[in-house]
Amino acid sequence: MLIGFRKISLRSCLALRVIAVNGIVNQSTAVGNLDHKPNGNNESVEVKPFSEIPGPKGLPLIGSLLTVLKNDGYYIKKTHLYMIMNAKKYGRIHKDKMGNFDEGEEWRRFRSILDKKLLKVKDVSAYSGRMNDVITDLINYLTKKQLEDDLNGEISNLRDCLYKWSFETIGTILYNKRLGTLQDPPNPIAEKFYHSVCLMFEQSNDLAPIPPYYKYFKTKYWKDYCQLWDTMFEIAEQLINEEHQRLQQIMQDIADKSVDLRRSEELEFLPYVLLRGELNSDEIVGNIIDLMIAAVDTSANTMLWTLYILGKNPEIQEKLYQEVSNVLKKGEYPDSGAIQKMSYLRALIKETQRMYPILPGVPRFIDTDIVLAGYRIPANTRIMAGFCVMSCDESIFDEPTKFKPERWIRSPSKRRLDPYIYTAFSFGPRMCIGRRVAELQMQLLIARLISQFRVECRNTGEVGQIIRTVASPETDIRIALEPRIN
Numbered sequence: 001m002l003i004g005f006r007k008i009s010l011r012s013c014l015a016l017r018v019i020a021v022n023g024i025v026n027q028s029t030a031v032g033n034l035d036h037k038p039n040g041n042n043e044s045v046e047v048k049p050f051s052e053i054p055g056p057k058g059l060p061l062i063g064s065l066l067t068v069l070k071n072d073g074y075y076i077k078k079t080h081l082y083m084i085m086n087a088k089k090y091g092r093i094h095k096d097k098m099g100n101f102d103e104g105e106e107w108r109r110f111r112s113i114l115d116k117k118l119l120k121v122k123d124v125s126a127y128s129g130r131m132n133d134v135i136t137d138l139i140n141y142l143t144k145k146q147l148e149d150d151l152n153g154e155i156s157n158l159r160d161c162l163y164k165w166s167f168e169t170i171g172t173i174l175y176n177k178r179l180g181t182l183q184d185p186p187n188p189i190a191e192k193f194y195h196s197v198c199l200m201f202e203q204s205n206d207l208a209p210i211p212p213y214y215k216y217f218k219t220k221y222w223k224d225y226c227q228l229w230d231t232m233f234e235i236a237e238q239l240i241n242e243e244h245q246r247l248q249q250i251m252q253d254i255a256d257k258s259v260d261l262r263r264s265e266e267l268e269f270l271p272y273v274l275l276r277g278e279l280n281s282d283e284i285v286g287n288i289i290d291l292m293i294a295a296v297d298t299s300a301n302t303m304l305w306t307l308y309i310l311g312k313n314p315e316i317q318e319k320l321y322q323e324v325s326n327v328l329k330k331g332e333y334p335d336s337g338a339i340q341k342m343s344y345l346r347a348l349i350k351e352t353q354r355m356y357p358i359l360p361g362v363p364r365f366i367d368t369d370i371v372l373a374g375y376r377i378p379a380n381t382r383i384m385a386g387f388c389v390m391s392c393d394e395s396i397f398d399e400p401t402k403f404k405p406e407r408w409i410r411s412p413s414k415r416r417l418d419p420y421i422y423t424a425f426s427f428g429p430r431m432c433i434g435r436r437v438a439e440l441q442m443q444l445l446i447a448r449l450i451s452q453f454r455v456e457c458r459n460t461g462e463v464g465q466i467i468r469t470v471a472s473p474e475t476d477i478r479i480a481l482e483p484r485i486n
């Protein structure tokens, strides 16, 4: 039962990409040379045919697959560099081919149900309390680990700690209970679940560019990989069943039978999905696993980069500390209302996402012929929007190599920012469904850490990016936390 597999093709950064567009589509004023007209009716400019779009020649069937696989798969691990290199060589719009992947349409129905609960600011704000509980556990976990590690305040394997934080946060939102990876001792089922999710990330990344012959020859690697999925499904099913039984008991116990829980606006995520009855049990489990998989490495890696930036830039850190301590009283925990008053904090995370985008870009199939940057693109072509290329484009960002959170802060004297330049969570009906959850959990975490600790980065040189399903730090980010004495 591998429902979650549709996500692997969606999120693997090497899915078939016929066109890479590295600018703002339909915003010709902002970028200059990109314009888009449905049905190809662009009378004023000369429209060139699809065949004239520049790009690597590649081989007839597999396109550029060999280029990305050679040198031990260098460009699999460095997809962002592959995209930047091609943009430099062939221009902002170019075409490429790397094998074939399918994409289902069923997600539309799932999204219409799940969006309602996950993308509404009001609903997500209600999770502040639970998110803070997980942060409290993380801070206790880190403090204990610091003592055990005895590395002069440095925390070994910070990546694992942050993965546990994002796993635990999404777990408490989705299953309506704490899973227990950060507790002492950890809950063994939660540990098993967590390790299956982490291993699955690693192995999906290894399998992504390989044609799927392993499915038919059933290699040991493939069998172990399937076992991970089975474990994830078994545990998720168990957790969902427990919540289902709890809800049925509550429904039986409600004396006033005219109360219809299903209509309640106050419902948590899982009770809402279960009581609506619009998804069958396999669909619920599959979607919940998808959400978990998409939540863990994305938020954790963004936090690793944010701490890296804070540790390397004491003046940015001080500015943030001043803002947070102006908003919060001593010992007070932030909530979404407090975060609204912290414009520098929000800008800092956005700027981190610009410099270190978690996905180098996103693919889309177009369902109608369009004209893009002067070329006619036929329907059913897959277009890749190259976010990592846009991030370092001088025509979009002033001094793109500099880390400047201020560029995201609105002020009456500044020109309004084009909303399409903030690409971290993508756009349109397929944009990240976890955006609101991710933003709030990250903002709360950084606000809490900065009010309690000074962050020091012990990496001597620059840390590069590598693609491990998502763009991650190439070496360990070495962070020491020093308690603030107030």
Ligand code: HEM
Binding pocket: 010, 107, 111, 170, 290, 291, 292, 294, 295, 296, 298, 299, 302, 358, 359, 362, 363, 423, 424, 425, 426, 427, 429, 430, 431, 432, 433, 434, 435, 437, 438
């Ligand atoms: C910093 C954290 C995160 C970043 C940067 C991020 C970014 C993205 C991006 C760029 C996409 C692709 C959207 C597209 O194709 O246009 C995506 C998809 C997705 N994200 Fe996130 N994400 C983050 C956290 C989360 C969290 C916390 C969740 C779960 C609550 C989540 C769930 C998903 C799902 C399920 C999809 C697939 C959506 C679909 O295909 O309908 N993400 N994310």
